[in-house]
Amino acid sequence: MVLSRHLDERVWLLNRQGKAAIAASAQGHEAAQLACIEATDPSKDHYLIYYRQFAAMMALGTEPEEMLRGFLAKTDDPMSGARQFPLHGAHPRVDLFNFSNVIATQLPQAAGVALADKLKGSDAVTVVFFGDGASSQGDTHEAMNFAGIHKLPVIFFCENNRYAISVPLEKQMGVESVASRAVGYGFPGVQVDGTDVGAVYEVTNVAIERARAGDGPTLIEASVERLLPHTTDDDHTRYRSSEDIVQMLNRDPIRILAELLKRRGQLTDSGDEEIHALAKKRVNLATDTVDAEPYPSVESMFDHVIDSSGGHS
């Protein structure tokens, strides 16, 4: 979590330096992402992420160098070879992917992935991440409806940070909670404090067990804060009040967790500092390494448009 935070901060710095074209940050979402992943089994489960899944990708074993290659558009970007925005493409080691920037397309795709597992008799679970903004899309409805009918092993994990770029929740929906929609599809919808690692782990665990047992989907809505503007191209002081910003900063999951551990005596101040120092060092190392790496060749952009073998099974 701390490493993810430091690397995330570094990426914004690299953007300000003109090295990274664009970045969306997971700052504020880390606890939700990490705790959710913790309850899953990366050796068989599937993860359909979206652009804000920085911490989730790290939790799934992506190295800092690999993360940076995406942002710096280096040839060895593991997700897409620098064809796509950072975090887009498919992971080489775990079944984590994010085909596009187009909001909510991943939800029907997740239902399809889960359908295939059901047909294969696999007990793998598909976790699909999305924001509150994505909940407005027709695809979200269609995906949940289908998953409900077929009791598919899929977890709809909504990171509700109350904003779709600048559009606040009350302009996105006539209700308070995304989770309230689950009743309309015939499966449980749960709201959880997304800054609370324990709570998120618990509800995800229940959902995973339910899914593996063949009992169908769960919609989890984790309330989180988007600590930074939407992306490096945004300035949220244009549309967030200063009270909103102050309150939001109080819900930083890293501070919350550190304070909790300290209260419990599981973390000392110096231990905390050491963790941060180590993370910083790791980030520096990765930055130096990746900075020196090559960019993709022009020729490689012609690869993989369609199956060059002629494409027959």
Added chain:
Amino acid sequence: MVLSRHLDERVWLLNRQGKAAIAASAQGHEAAQLACIEATDPSKDHYLIYYRQFAAMMALGTEPEEMLRGFLAKTDDPMSGARQFPLHGAHPRVDLFNFSNVIATQLPQAAGVALADKLKGSDAVTVVFFGDGASSQGDTHEAMNFAGIHKLPVIFFCENNRYAISVPLEKQMGVESVASRAVGYGFPGVQVDGTDVGAVYEVTNVAIERARAGDGPTLIEASVERLLPHTTDDDHTRYRSSEDIVQMLNRDPIRILAELLKRRGQLTDSGDEEIHALAKKRVNLATDTVDAEPYPSVESMFDHVIDSSGGHS
């Protein structure tokens, strides 16, 4: 209701005679449609219908001749001049329209119509009709969500006949009722027996008052029976069990209403027969009239592609 039924039957006959290319029937849906319309004000309200709205169109004052012109593709088809399937296009006298055969597109359109009324300060209400099948479409979700946010004066009137062509309800949704989804949008959802004119009138009336008062949308789900196959191109014995068909026939709203009125002493057997005889006569007259009418010219197919005036306001 009786006239609608007889004319509807005639249309199927005309199809069997090779005169009407295709027909979808409202048989079984009549009570729901008529009672709903009865609670509205055709002088100002808007109606976005779909292909099964035969009875609704008649309740809104469409003459039998006008109905038949659509089915027989005659030049004076009031809705589209025979450019479209019957019941598609726009009505010349009331604000009733149905732009396309594409299921559920009318729901966002209805939200837009209602938005315009809200901006204009009009107290008109928009009624949009759709089937259970349409409830699965993304557009339905998006429309209800928007209408809920802006508390738009729109009534979502679902005629749930438990089939989307051959697909039964349990393959369309993981829940029992479409109305249950309304809670996810922040407005009331009501289930009503669509063979019961009084009940439908009641719930629609409440919804209309709510909408006119600026309190927002209502989702009404009327359970009805599709007494005939999906269209004249369909054969429902391929996919409906004989018990299902027998049970369904017991829910014929015309029989139910006639029996109720007779039980109450408000209708005699001979009175009933007379109504049917009159309706048949009217239908015969209309058929003869329209049969003799001309088909559209080839030249007229070039009209109204875009504003021929150059299109400036």
Added chain:
Amino acid sequence: MTERTVIEAVRATIQAEMRRDSSVIVLGEDVGIRGGVFLATDGLIDEFGEDRVIDTPLAESSICGIALGAAVNGMRPIAEIQFADFVWPAINQLVGEASKVRYGTNGVKTAPMTVRVPYGGGVRGGLYHSQSIEVLFAHTPGLSVVAPATPFDAKGLLATAIRTNDPVIFLEHKRTYRLVKGDVPDADYTIPIGKAEIKRPGTDLTIIAYGLMLHYALQAADMAAANGISVEVLDLRTLRPLDEDAIVESVSRTGKALIVQEDTLSVSISSEVAAIIGERCFFDLDGPITRLGPPEIPPMPFSPIQEAAFMPSPDKILAAITKLAEI
């Protein structure tokens, strides 16, 4: 060898592919017990069960999105869009997503899926059961688009489509379904995507067509032959990638090209074929590159009189042949 209609060839091929490969599944509206509104999947649910023949809710975007998800997880889905006119809600999942899966993941993921789309008019379908929808798909890198016109081609190309490791849009002209019959080998065979075929050789001019228009072109060519004009008819069969070499070879030889199309001409397959000819056959051309299609109005009126006036016909094609031959 069995004589089959186009729809019978389609059905038999789906069945054969499902027997051949257990990862082939079918999904769409009414594809189960109803067997599809055109009966392309008739009986399949009895043989393969509800798991592999899935009646979906009425929601095209998710039909294609689910097919895509299943495809990247080991299945070979065949999604059916009930009528081409209803494919628009699924454009985002097909053109936006499926086309770029392989490219956008740098080859890590692939989407072996076939989307069957019954299209075209002349069936009293009016504005919303007659549309041709090939343009955008044929424009999009990463997709293949196939449009067979005969039962033989339908079988060979559908087998290829299903076995292809990338998304294929498979267009079936509704009017040909029962109208067009032909001998189809019972044995397994495939036809490569991207290969046009000369369906009738000739020397004076080349007609380029696909789908229903192929048959009208062949009829017109017969009539022209009676007038001493020798017409070659090239069936495109695949709309992406176009078989540029076949087009260039034929037109360079005959010196004249007439492109016949049911779809609106503006910005269409016919435009691309004309552009290929204008660039690559320029020095061999003996006459203007000619196109014949419907008027530029929404396709197509429900009125039978107007529908007939809207559609290109053998007679209209013959007139265009005669005019071009005289230049």
Added chain:
Amino acid sequence: MTERTVIEAVRATIQAEMRRDSSVIVLGEDVGIRGGVFLATDGLIDEFGEDRVIDTPLAESSICGIALGAAVNGMRPIAEIQFADFVWPAINQLVGEASKVRYGTNGVKTAPMTVRVPYGGGVRGGLYHSQSIEVLFAHTPGLSVVAPATPFDAKGLLATAIRTNDPVIFLEHKRTYRLVKGDVPDADYTIPIGKAEIKRPGTDLTIIAYGLMLHYALQAADMAAANGISVEVLDLRTLRPLDEDAIVESVSRTGKALIVQEDTLSVSISSEVAAIIGERCFFDLDGPITRLGPPEIPPMPFSPIQEAAFMPSPDKILAAITKLAEI
């Protein structure tokens, strides 16, 4: 007269039209207090309020469907699609529905709506913030498609679009937003839809382009002039209906045509322009109808090196000019 960028011209025009006609409303994602991600609607919510400047949920199909419904009930909505890449979910409401409202109701209903779509690449947008999406719209009867390349044209055409009684797809090239500046009259004026414009006269060959490519073509024409080649540059400005007469007039005069396009060439605007030339200029042509565009791969890589290699550039255009001039 004020010097403005393209985006400033767009913003000022929306504001002027909203002042002129109270039925003009704006809706889309982030168009309110955020002013749109490109600031095309910056400040409008302050002047016109939340009723007329509506921040919608993230749902493009309904943005367009709601605009359509409002349009048939007396409003003149301007819907903003945040990036062209996200217009695919709305195809059904635009191509399927809006295009046929007037036709399908036999003229009883009309849909005076404008859909603003920021499109195009060269902005490090990768596969999903760089797309060109004009093809399907330009193919569809009932729609008008406009693609201005200068601040002057943006103002005149946007005013026309908003006042038009039918749906207009208004394409704004993202790369031109701040890059391209020009004098814009402060007074009200309109430019008719369907009229191309010669942006640079010449005699040896005609380049036909629109959007960002217009500017690259003008640069290449300048470079060619230094080599003694006189290039005419025709700006299409409207993609549906194409100004066929202007294309034919220019190419017939110069005898050679080079069509330059950022969008994938296959089945595109460039194809249609080539087809028009191949049919109507055949007897005046002195060389093959030539097209220059990107490679047939998904547009376009995020990698800056690959993005640059993907895009047509003034240098590549110059090379094509030189080659064609030598024939």
